[in-house]
Amino acid sequence: MPDESQRxxxxxxxxxxxxxxxxxxxxxxxxxxxxxxxxxxxTYLRAYRSWDSFTRGTRxxxxxxxxxxxxxxRKFDRARRHDEILVEVAxxxxxxxxxxxxxxxxxxxxxxxxAFWDQIVDAQILEAIDKLPPHFRxxxxxxxxxxxxxxxxxxxxxxxxxxxxxxVFRARRILQESxxxxxxxxxxxxxxxxxxxxxxxxxxxx
Amino acid sequence: MNWTxxxxxxxxxxxGGEGAAMQRSPGGISCQEAAERVFEWMDGALxxxxxxxxxxxxxTCAHCYPMLRFxxxxxxxxxxxxxxxxxxxxxxxxxxxxALTGSGGPAEES
Numbered sequence: 001m002p003d004e005s006q007r008x009x010x011x012x013x014x015x016x017x018x019x020x021x022x023x024x025x026x027x028x029x030x031x032x033x034x035x036x037x038x039x040x041x042x043t044y045l046r047a048y049r050s051w052d053s054f055t056r057g058t059r060x061x062x063x064x065x066x067x068x069x070x071x072x073x074r075k076f077d078r079a080r081r082h083d084e085i086l087v088e089v090a091x092x093x094x095x096x097x098x099x100x101x102x103x104x105x106x107x108x109x110x111x112x113x114x115a116f117w118d119q120i121v122d123a124q125i126l127e128a129i130d131k132l133p134p135h136f137r138x139x140x141x142x143x144x145x146x147x148x149x150x151x152x153x154x155x156x157x158x159x160x161x162x163x164x165x166x167x168v169f170r171a172r173r174i175l176q177e178s179x180x181x182x183x184x185x186x187x188x189x190x191x192x193x194x195x196x197x198x199x200x201x202x203x204x205x206x
Numbered sequence: 207m208n209w210t211x212x213x214x215x216x217x218x219x220x221x222g223g224e225g226a227a228m229q230r231s232p233g234g235i236s237c238q239e240a241a242e243r244v245f246e247w248m249d250g251a252l253x254x255x256x257x258x259x260x261x262x263x264x265x266t267c268a269h270c271y272p273m274l275r276f277x278x279x280x281x282x283x284x285x286x287x288x289x290x291x292x293x294x295x296x297x298x299x300x301x302x303x304x305a306l307t308g309s310g311g312p313a314e315e316s
Contacts, residue, residue: 008306016299023294037298044302104276114276117283125287143249144281145288150251161251169245176280 011051015044018061021146022068028129028141029072043068059152065142066156103176107189116189120179128178136171143168232270233263240270244277 022043027036047054047067054063107114129137135157142148142156150164157164183189233240240263246252247260264274 012303012306016302019299019302020293023298024289024291027291028288033295037295037301040294040298041302041305045305048306104273108272108276112272112276114279117279120283122287122290125284126290129284129288140284141288144285150246150249165246165251168249172245172280172284175284 007051008048011048014060015047015064018064019044021061022064024145025065025141026068026072028126028137028145029069029134031130039068039072042071046071061146062148062152062156065146065148069138069156103173103180107180110190116183117179119188120183124182125175125179128175128182131178132171132174136167136174139164139167140171140175232266233259233261235259235263237263237267237269240264240267241273244270244274248274248277248281 019040023036023040026039026043027033030036030039043064047064050067054060104114107116129141132140138157139153142153143150148156150161150168153164153168154161159167180189184191240260243252243256243260244264247257247264250257252260264270
């Protein structure tokens, strides 16, 4: 076994450059900067203890995400069980969801290419992400924050790729609904004209 | 299967019927299919053959191209927001390094 300081410096060299990404992920999981700092530190301590079980050559970032998530879940085990019940209800066939999903259809007459998304302030988007049920939140954060593939997300979360797919899909649809509501409320997006929806939908169906 | 599922399935079929009249051509898939797979396509989660078919449809269908732009604009906004803060707070690295130094070696816990 290599001596302890060598082991520690190996670990630091590989793992510490990922700290910003882990912190951002922790922030979305834990909610507050203080809690995210604690969670990040705890993640690194656990990772260091398990350093010998890390397979060299695999993506260390995914491995750290997995540990971070586990540490977080262990802390909030009760909340997690509750959340799982919610997810069972919420996880439906994506095909069904896509038929219902209407933000594009609802705004196409006013803003067909979604220019309004860019006008929504980051803080509002983050707030909407934080309001997502945890399983959807982590899926969309891992996908959009760090460009993890569906396979990698599946490994981090411990779910099949098909489930990742439907969670990412569902998460984005929920986010769109909530940000669309915000955009309308704040006047970023003008209100639909009376009766305009029906006319455009027919035009679009062709 | 209970009756609500059955009802949904039938409703879905009816809507699918409308969709079929919509358009079938680009990439050999319907607009409905393209809408269902747009995120998978954007996330690079489809196999090469599907990627080509869905991509052809999304880029050449007059109805679906704006939808693609719309979904891309949405994803870009989320990505942009989610990548903040760009860095962990100053001092966190030192805090971790210090904790590591004080921490035990491998397999301290069960």
